[in-house]
Amino acid sequence: MYRLFLTIFLWFWLTTWGMLAIVFLGSRLTGIRQVSAPNMYATVAPILADQAAKAYESGGPEAFARFSQSDDEGRARQLFLLDGFYKDVLSRPLTNDGLRVAHAAKNGQIVVLRAHIAGYRFVSSSGHPYVLLLYLKSGLREIAEALLGEGLPYTISLIFLVTLLCFALAYHIASPIHSIQSTARRVAQGDLKARVPPRVSRRFDELSALAKDFDSMVGRLDVLIQTQKNLLNSVSHELRSPLARINLSVALLKKRYSADADDMFQRLDRDVARIDGLMGQLLTLSRLEAGLSSAEREDVNLAQLVEETAADSHFEADASGKSVSLRTEGPIILENADPHALRSACENVIRNAVRFTRPGTDVEVVLEIDRNTPELTGVLSVRDHGPGVPEESLEVIFQPFYRISGDTQGTEGNGLGLAIASEAIRLHRGTISAANLRPTGLEITIRLPIAFDVASRRYELPQPEHNSKS
Secondary structure (H helix, E strand, O other), X not given: OOHHHHHHHHHHHHHHHHXXXXXXHHHHHOOOOOOOHHHHHHOOHHHHHHHHHHHHHHHHHHHHHHHHHHHHOOXXXXXXXXXXXXXXXXXXXXXXXXXXXXXXXXXXXXXXEOOOEEEEEEEOOOOOEEEEEEEEOOOHHHHXXXXXXXXXXXXXXXXXHHHHHHHHHHHHHHHHHHHHHHXXXXXXXXXXXXXXXXXXXXOOOHHHHHHHHHHHHHHHHHHHHHHHXXXXXXXXXXXXXXXXXXXXXXXXXXXXXXXHHHHHHHHHHHHHHHHHHHHHHHHHHHHHHOOOOOOOOEEEEHHHHHHHHHHHHHHHHHOOOOEEEEEEOOOEEEEEEOHHHHHHHHHHHHHHHHHHOOOOOEEEEEEEEEOOOOOOEEEEEEEOOOOOOOHHHOOOOOOOOOOOOOOOOOOOOOOOHHHHHHHHHHHOOOEEEEEEOOOOOEEEEEEEEOOEEOOOOOOOOXXXXXXXXX
């Protein structure tokens, strides 16, 4: 349950002990020994005390200063000589610890405080009482000299060990989190077959449990969505036959009834055709989502396909005072492509733009080649002059049955066209995206990897005789 905590704890624990071991071994190998402080000072203090008193009594403070400097040179200590009033003969300030040691010292005895201050009380040959204080220096300079002098190899070893262990610890914790994050991104992009790598699930800590729970959640979502798709597919298949029988029945009824019932039959024909079209789109979407393309896989000239689709859409748009203009590079070849799926994608995107663009405006269709990417890419842009879509809906308009709330244009549609286009493009390793234009309008961009392109040329869209707009 607390394995992740124990892992972090043990790594830090081992790192600390490793550091201590290197410091200990380094001190042993460089010949440094810890000696009992009283024993160490007992051999030095009486001699220094006698020499210090003689220097001071013979030459005053200046002589003691010279003696102190000569003694301090090359040694990690500092000498203080206190008179009978506990004042330094050189008038230097004393620390509280130094005063404590001076007062605690007895005649002929050595007092040591935390192994870095020693006090020795004595009487000189002239009969004057003194206290000799020895301060062991342990400042940053001395530490730096110890680390960067003879201890440099051990300092480097210590830095390397700590860096290595900390890197291993960070990688040990961050790597599985990164793997789970990458898998979550794939799931967010619609890949419900994505799973956390087994090396994460085989761990024995909380991250392993998290990875297993994540995989279980994604698997459950995959089952639910597949069940939903299968239901839609089954319903679509089951409704096709009744719709066919209804069409046949309507045709027979037309022969029996008079012309007065033509309006009713026309309305019935439109409703049946609309339901039949919806069922057909559902089946197409289900097939594309399953990754199934038509058996006819071939090299497709994308420029020619877009030209034909734009021409058909222009003919339909002209009836409502709209138009479609086309500019393209070509030929642009897609290898081993499904022409029916690509045509369906282009038709849905262009007709969707025609449906929403304002009367008197045109839909701009541009097909060009992006040669600035590692893989040669065909880019199809379809721009309309409609109201656009809310910014928060730009990512979800490619979902099945999505309709923008508050649509006041009275446009018809079942919310499947862009979903079919998205799945068809995904089947060809491409991407589709939407962006609002300024001041108004929407741009749908399709990017498809292509095999090669021939010399660029401009395609002119055939226009009806009564309309010269291009």
